[in-house]
Amino acid sequence: MTLPGVTRAVDAAISGRRIAGAVVLISRDGHPVHDQAAGLADLASETPMRRGTVFRLASVTKPVIAVTTMHLVEAGDLDLTSPIHRWLGDFRPRLADGSVPDITVDNLLTHTAGLSYRMSEPPGSDYDRLEVSDGLDRTDLTLQQNLDRIARTTLRAVPGTEFRYSLAYDVLGALIESVTGTTLPKAVDQIVCRPLQLHSFGFSVGELAQVATAYSDGLIPITDEPIPNDFNVVRFSPERIFDHTQWPSGGAGAAGTAGDVLRFLESVALGGDPILTSRTVTEMYAARIGRQLVGTTLHDSFARGWAVTSPDTAPLYGLPIDSVHWGGAYGHSWAIDPATRTVVVALTNTTPEGMAGAFPADVARAAFTDLATGALDA
Structure with missing residues (x-):
């Protein structure tokens, strides 16, 4: 089951070499409406991207810690x-x-x-x-x-x-x-992973795990060499996730499949059960940090764990007003529209395009257009 506009957006990003590969999963009211694994998890070996591919989640870890x-x-x-x-x-x-x-x-x-x-x-x-x-x-x-x-x-x-x-x-x-x-990995496992049956989510993975190779724009493999940004440098280490001795970062340290990320976000979109009450979820959706405090670092307001779109910013992201969303530095984006209980998960292995380039908005815009017009491929 796929949304044709989303399929075209993903395929265009891959054919244009903006991303190496992606897994994009979308659901509405707990029912799947788009399921796509496309491109390559590793370019050198031509390993295809699969639904079960594991990604370094970076800041996609944060909503799990918030919950x-x-x-x-x-x-x-x-x-x-x-x-x-x-x-x-x-x-x-x-x-x-x-x-x-x-x-x-x-x-x-x-x-x-x-x-x-x-x-x-x-x-x-x-x-x-x-x-x-x-x-x-x-x-x-x-x-x-x-x-x-x-x-x-x-x-x-x-x-x-x-x-x-x-x-x-x-x-x-x-x-x-x-x-x-207890340790953060054990606490998250007990509070979130076991109740939701998230089998791949964790702060380290085994050497045999099928983890997507990390690329920067231009499809250049990321190494431990610092990558300059607008302020300083970003210190990535793709091998970190294979080393169980590394400290568990609540802001950037987890890995998991797109399916586990979807299942987690669906629990939020559907009211929080079995982890939170619906009242708490509603409170987490509410914008608490107004744009006058956010300044130039973020276009949106911010809530407990994620950004919240406004009438001004929603078109930039291709999302409905009052959607919550965020991304991950290895090339990811996700969003929830609370009004329709729609969840969009788009994990790529290419940064920053998959997080802050045109790709996330292209996917989201296509998804909500397809859903509004009833376009759906079996």
Whole structure:
């Protein structure tokens, strides 16, 4: 079952060598309407992309951590407004004036904690000096050691006053470990993966796993060599996912199939059961960080775990107004339209095209056009 416009959008991106391959899955009200694996998972061996291909998910990890956090809030193990040093006593980063403000769980969920990413700071910053890991690189650090380094950075803003995409979800990962008394992978497995039967999702994979090769634009294989961005460099390590000793990054460290990502997002779109209540899901959909605080780093408003489209931004993304969405640095995008309970998952192995190029909007625009007109191929 496929949507013809989506098929054309995916095939055009592959034939135009904008992406190497993709798995695109779309459902509405829990029913599949598009199922497509196209192109190549590995160009050198001409291995085809398959529905069971595993992807390095990068920031597609974040909504899973957001849902895990909100599950713990529902259970009474966390609350959104208390300072996180209640659970992480040593995590007390300072502002430039030396004062130590409180950071709440909600600050972390909405990226308003005053933290940043090393890749988003200029060369020579304290993030560089402390060699903070962004969760994409291969290091000898533990989660606690990286947390200690983050705690020694200077906060970029008073918590709650400014959106800044950041390592906040890695701090949430440490918070989840502290509250549950187990490792982040085990906590996510118990709270999310087992109830939803997500068999491929995890923070490391075996050597025999069929993992898509990672490419940058131009279909150049990604290695451990830093890739320049607009601010600094991005430190990827594609081999990280095969090393079970790497610290589990709540912001960027998971891997899984498109099918598992779809199943997870469907649980949100259909009301949260069996992990969350529908009331909590509704609260997670609500835009909490207005565009006046977001500034130039994001066109949309931001909620607990994802961005929210507005009348101005929805056409840019090819999505309905009030859809929630985000992406992943290895070349992924996903979206939920709460009004129609439509889920779009588009995982590629090419970045940044698959995340921030024309591809995500092309797919989403085609999907909602096809669904509106009733175009569907058996």
